[in-house]
Amino acid sequence: MHRIFGSELSPYSVKVRSFFRYKNLVHEWIPRSPAVQAEFQKYAKLPLVPLVVTPQGEGVQDSTPILERFEAAMPEPSTIPADAALAFVSALLEEYGDEWGNKWMFHYRWRYQPDVWSTAERIAGQMMAGQGTLAVAQARAAVAERMMGRLGFVGSNDKTRPLIEASFKSVLGLLETHLAARPYLLGGRPAMADFGLWGQLYEAATDPTPGAIMRAAAPKVMAWVQRMVSPKAEGAFE
Helix, strand or coil: CCCEEEEECCCCHHHHHHHHHHCCCCCCEEEHHHHHHHHHHHHHHCCCEEEEEECCCEEEECCCHHHHHHHHHHHCCCCCCCCCHHHHHHHHHHHHHHHHHHHHHHHHHHHHHHHHHHHHHHHHHHHHCCCHHHHHHHHHHHHHHHCCHHHHCCCCCCCCHHHHHHHHHHHHHHHHHHHHCCCEEEECCCCCCHHHHHHHHHHHHHHHHHHHHHHHHCCHHHHHHHHCCCCCCCCCEE
């Protein structure tokens, strides 16, 4: 059985889990915590999730190479359209989600106080499971301080805030219209594009500020977010 060391709060972890569910790859989901740190370090080359450990004991990291590896090993149900142009669009949108979409998620998550404390509380609860209330509170404060200090790494600051937020809302509007006529971005089944964009929007939907925006302005996007938790092939690519 494959094992996925990840976090519910990591867009790249949930992206890989959704893909494994779509492929019907039997796996165990293991939230990363101190309790499994020794096992994690045994296989990880970098201190990052997700980490997939194969039944043969090989550790694989980085969400896009993970998806590409298992797509090649198990091509059906496919996530890559046979049409070369559509496959390129799918790959481009996956990269857009991973790289630019992460700016939306990280910006909202660590810029606004309700989102900071909501996320820090959940991360601390996972990190310090069973360690007591004080340990969780201390971890929450440390996580919040560290992550707020990293906003600059994704280009989030007072000057770029309007651009990032306008981009988020613009894409929500485009997706809302697009998803009115199809269950997934490229038709009746999820493509690589879905997994890349979805990981970021799934996380945004769980946070107070962007989640409220999504629920108010993009119900079809929210339905797609729920659909992608455990996606199914419902038809062909367009």
